[in-house]
Amino acid sequence: MVASLYVHIPFCRHICGYCDFTKMFYEPKWALSYVQELKKEIAAFHLPAHSLKTVYLGGGTPTCLPKELLGDLLDFLSKYWDPADYECTVEGNPETIDETLPLFLKQHGVNRFSLGIESSSLRLLSLMGRHHTFADAKTAISRLKAAGLTNISADFIYALPNETMDELQGDIAAFLSLDLPHLSAYSLTVSPGTGFAHQGYREADEQIQGAMYEMILRAFRQAGYTRYEVSNFARNHAYSRHNLTYWHDEEYAAAGLGASGYLGRARYTNTKNLTSYLKGEWRGESETLSRQSEHEDYFLTNLRLADGFSLHQYQARFQEDFLTVYRVPLQQLEAEGLLLHEGDRIHATDRGILLLDRILLALF
Ligand code: SF4
Structure with a gap:
């Protein structure tokens, strides 16, 4: 039985240079129709009530949706998750977390938050095209914690163009100072079609990536984090239950623009064309797996x-x-x-x- 659902919200307030996700600038006129279509797609899975153990709203930037739309979507999703035992994660960027959002999310059933911080260095944040500072990230975390949303994960990216070991050391110390239960550290990937690729940036060579990874691993372990997956670290078993579905190679449903799911031995990817998606032509490619x-x-x-x-x-x-x-x-x-x-x-x-x-x- 499918116990996990991924929901893709493709809207962003800005586009980051390294980003290879399915995303577009936030447009109020599209957001409403999009959420309505999402609900139709999710309903078409015919998931039994209270059957889901994990729901993950990723993006894009789910928190750039207006609260009423986000609340409407979460209320709809809450019919499917098991109220006695579920994880509902929402992704967001620090600058989208105003004073009222954390409590609003908590009241709509969200119990885990994944924060895209990426770096503490102004130079690296600006290079990536991020629109927040590390101080904004700390404010966002204080607001989440004050609302009782303490199960927080933060992402950071390393091996950025011309990043020095000193800069990495600074990032490691800064992320550890946040005292979060979960951290994810990803080496930069430069994918075709991204701003970074157009600017001619290249990935750091394997030796540098390896040395940086070793430095992160050593520091995180010393600080009491367990590396439970290549890029993911947790304290006190605060693992991402949703992502464990992927790493255990279990089935999951996925809805939204460009989302990829795994159902009935077939992997599918949804269309990345918003017009087609809004017409109800959700599915793109599908492949039944050979043994x-x-x-x-x-x-x-x-x-x-x-x-x-x-x-x-x-x-x-x-x-x-x-x-x-x-x-x-x-x-x-x-x-x-x-x-x-x-x-x-x-x-x-x-x-x-x-x-x-x-x-x-x-x-x-
Ligand atoms: S990295 Fe996140 S915020 Fe930046 S463009 Fe991609 S989805 Fe949007």
Whole structure:
């Protein structure tokens, strides 16, 4: 049974240079029709009432919707989540969090917030085209906490153009000072079609990315965070339940412009054309997975997790014994110090997590 729903809100007040998400400038005239169409798409999943364990409103910038629209959407979604046990996350940028928004969100059932801070450095924020300062981020966090929305995650991006180790050190210290239960750290990706690509920016070379990642990992661990996924860190098991659905390679529904879902062994992506979407032509591409692709996706996602996957669950899903089928590559990867078999679990080592491509190549 599907227990997770992703909802995409494509509107933003500004466009960041590195952004590869499906997004567009916020236009009040489109926002109303968009939310109405979203509700139709979600209703068409025919999800049983109270069946969802996680709902994630991502974007874009969901918090740039007017409160009445956001409230209307959350009230609609609340029919589907299990009131006794659910996680509802909303993403937003610091400058969109006014004094009243956090309590409003809490009153509409939101119990987790993901804040796009990205850096504490004015130079790097301005390079990325962000419209907030680190002081704005701290104000937003105080407002969220004051409203009782304490389950907060913050994102930051490293290996930005010409970023120095000193700048990274400053970011690490600044993010740790926020004292949040969850942090995500992503190395910059320069995708075709983005502002960064047009400006000729390149990704830092692998050595620099690796050194920066090591610095983050060391500092976060020292501060009491567990790396539970390649780019995600949590204290006291404050994991993102929604994202664990993806990393466990479980089914999830996804609605909205450009959203990608995984239902009934098929992966689909919605249209990125707003006109088509508003006409009810939601779906773009869809692909039913072959058994081989299912295996690949399973390893690709689960091995990103520090605790990997359970042999039991693997057997239940694929009706085969991992240790028998993958005996040879497992022995080789264990000998190289990349993969570990411990009890019921197979997981990548610290070194293996940095060399996931090599592990996957050996398993595929
Ligand atoms: S990074 Fe976030 S705020 Fe910036 S353009 Fe992309 S979706 Fe919008």
